[in-house]
Amino acid sequence: MSLFGAVIALGVLALIFGVILGFAAVKFRVESDPIVDQIDEILPQTQCGQCGYPGCRPYAQAIADGDDINKCPPGGEATIKQLADLMGVEPKPLDDAHGEEDVKKVAIIREDECIGCTKCIQACPVDAILGAAKQMHTVIEHECTGCDLCVEPCPVDCIDMVAVKPKPETWQWDLDTVKENIKANSIPVKVVE
Amino acid sequence: MSDVKTVNRDFNTDIIGQFPGGVHPPERKQPASSRPIRRLPLPAELILPVRQHIGPSGKVLVEVGDRVDKGQRLTEAGLSQGLPLHAPTSGIIAAIEERPTAHASGLPEQAIVIHPDGEERWGNKHALPDYHDVEISRLLELVQEAGIAGLGGAGFPTAQKLAQQKPLKHLIINGVECEPYIAADDRLMQEYADDIIAGTRILQYITRCDSVLFAIEDNKPEAIKAIAAAIDDDTQIKLKVVPTKYPSGGEKQLIELLTGHQVPSGKLPMDIGLLMQNVGTAYAVKRAIIHGEPLLERVVTLTGEALEQRGNVWALLGTPIQHLLDESGFNPEKKQRIIMGGPMMGFTLPSTEVPVIKTTNCILAPTDHELPAPGPELACIRCGACSDVCPATLQPQQLQWLAKAKDYDELEKHHLFDCIECGACAYVCPSEIPLVHYYRKAKAEVRNIAREKAKAEQARKRFEARQERLEREKQERLERHRKAAEERKKMQQEKASRPDSKTDSGDEKPAGKSAAVAAAIARAKAKKAAQAAKDNADEDSSAKGNES
């Protein structure tokens, strides 16, 4: 008898909670942006074209139209996961036909070798390179997305992609890296007398 | 203890509020609190990170090989934040290069390295024994130029904190020093009580505040006596003796203790009419104004059982930690930890070649016996011990689940950023979960995401701007094409209509006319060719742009 009571009580409780949850879901639903904007929000905006589209927004449009979510190497796993959450599909591993996830990089122009051909400026999707014809060019480091597109066009190969160095304020509290940080940087002391 | 009681009775010690949680770790302030502050011989080199603890780095004013005087300015402070840097002693600039910093990451930063010459030769000092007829803005400038930063907490530039113009209810001087082991402020108060009170009065003058609450924890009877004596019968400065509990020295906790108010989340104490300064800062302000000496040194507690001579020392900023250890009989054990700061909030140093910075209050070299390393992390049993001791009334266990699940939205909803990283939760957690470490990681990650997001947003804008520009250029080009085409058309029409006109008017010179037309056609052709060539080039580049 009280077994039934318990079962019924549990059932009723579960039902009540269910109703509350359902109600809350309806009541507190947030009006959302159009899906393309939401997808574009998630994409890393590197604008590198590795996904096969001319920039992130076109790829966002393509995803909204049903393309796979695993074509963006700069975003990597994290982006795929977020996209999967947003689109309500299973996350899949990165499609390596489009490239592999890599550390963050920025372009650096070896300025003494630059001939001022402006080819890199034309290639840069975010206008992160400064310079005029016949003049030395330079990369605005904090605007560079590390998309790699300027490397290829340079006729004298003076653009390097270098990994972004961690700084104390951007360090992610990964204690395992501390030993390396120290080792990599203990330069022998120069004595100037 | 009885000492404290008598002191309690003699002075106004009524504490209005109390803060939730808190822990009572073994204090272990002896013997550092009972030994006079020592002076050490000069180290072989001083390492001064150009970038101060908070704020962008200043412009370096010296070059390698320069001779500098004691107190000479080495960097020009940036406009908003940032502080100038001074040579802590006279010597030669030996290098300006990247050196590991006093930071948990051990990452290198640009630093000026000085080899002291041992002469201790001072540069110009602008002493100002009577500041009462000096403009407040000038005093603020002097504090800024002296490079004074909060010596207790995060190292925020003091002048900027003082400059916030809002009426103050109380100026709070924090001599609580609640963290175990550390006795730097304690000793400073015992030995320099008069200077601290003089500094307090300068701070009072600058902030035009007539009520000072001077807080000291009741485990420092000697300091309480000294400060009480220095205050004497100044009724504007009230000595408040707060009960010993960690972290009562935290800015927010002390405010709640003394005033019963909480600083609203995301706001500053200033917003509720309060300003807090550390005793060390008050001392530095006095030295800066009255003696014209910039901040060049600070008291550092050297303690822990791996050191033979425990106590406090005056350490020049930039002194390598190794030098301090060498001077205190360091017997490292296997897997020795060197902690900068106290046992609750300090961080381990990967190398002893990092320098003392303005916020370095303690170097702790404990044996494993006195501060055993935590055991393996077990699962959370939801015992709630952590939330019982959290001074911010957070739910550490909940934060921990969320941090492990990397649910950053929920973490912010659970007020992760109100965590003061005091470590009380991890101290009591029976499952020995390094809770604070998870929060730090999560905070860094949240900040990182925000940074990336801002950057992505910027990149998107620039990309869109570029797309627009390309589009505009294309439109302009099309417009030019159209115009050229129209011109062509017009000319052809003219050409077609000409025979008629000829028949109409009859007597024009056909040869001359046709020559003019031929010339125009040739011109148009040339123009068209040039345009086409240009177009091709443009098309090429824009096509490339679109591929990207």
Add this chain to the structure above:
Amino acid sequence: MSFKIAPSPHGHNQRTTSEMMRWVCYALVPGVLLQSYFFGPGVWFQITLAVATAVLAEMACTVARERPAFSALRDNTAIVTAILLAISIPSLAPWWVIVIGTLFAIVVVKHVYGGMGQNLFNPAMAGYVLLLISFPVQMTNWLPASTISEHSLTLWQTLHTILFEYTPAGYSVEQLRAGIDGVTMATPLDTIKTELTRGYTLTEIYQGPEFSYFAGAGWQWINLGFLVGGLLLIQQRIISWHIPLGFLAGLCLPAFIAHIFAPDLMPGPIVHALSGATMLGAFFIATDPVSAATSNRGRVIFALLIGFIVFVIRSWGGYPDAVAFAVLLANMCVPLIDRYTRPVVYGHGD
């Protein structure tokens, strides 16, 4: 020289989960000793069986979840769960009962929910309820306390009964329960329930052999034993007073009021407090941190709720005792309680 890198804080108050669980085991000793005195040594066999099952199950689960086999055992929580379940069931229950119950508690209730700390329900009590529902006969076969029992079993007889469900002489547990008059004796709470329905008053019922001094013979002392252990836990700060006090208040206050209005129908607070699994529940079961509320305020509400449900089920429900049901029901309310008792975070008030 390389130094050790470690996150702050660099010290600990030295009370670990494993140690706390060990203390819980120590605190159970007085109660269990009394239980084995009154109900024979069977409880020791049950404990042994339960602990062995729990350890193996825990290892199997951790291995299945691809962690080192001993990692989860280190916190001792599985052992505590096993012991609590073993104490709760009749000492002469057949061996497979405790094995099934423990397996269910560890594998389903604990690990399927995601392992230590993630379980919504108290594993021991969930196991108990499963057993009670599945094997009602075996689970209610409590012997009368040895002081009033006709039979007392030796170690060997006990073991034989647990393994084969009969004593070596061929008695079933059912038969062992018979009193001098040949009538099967029940637990005191059972007796109250059945006799009341037969129209007796409490005063008459208390005359029966099952009762002495304050409450049921034997049971009252066992409860006092657990009370002593529980107080030790509070004194050692392993548990806080909130849950035990809330539990007892939630049970005894309504009982007291009801007793005043119907002294012959409603047992008084003392009978309630010293009967069945009250003390075990109040100090050892409801205090399981994982499935209880987290804030102190929440814990009081949680415990009051359990106490009250126990009172209601004992008074009007079909089962004589109800600690297990009450705990599980309250477990379900924990997320809600936690939600509404969450303290205001610093700086977010007013």
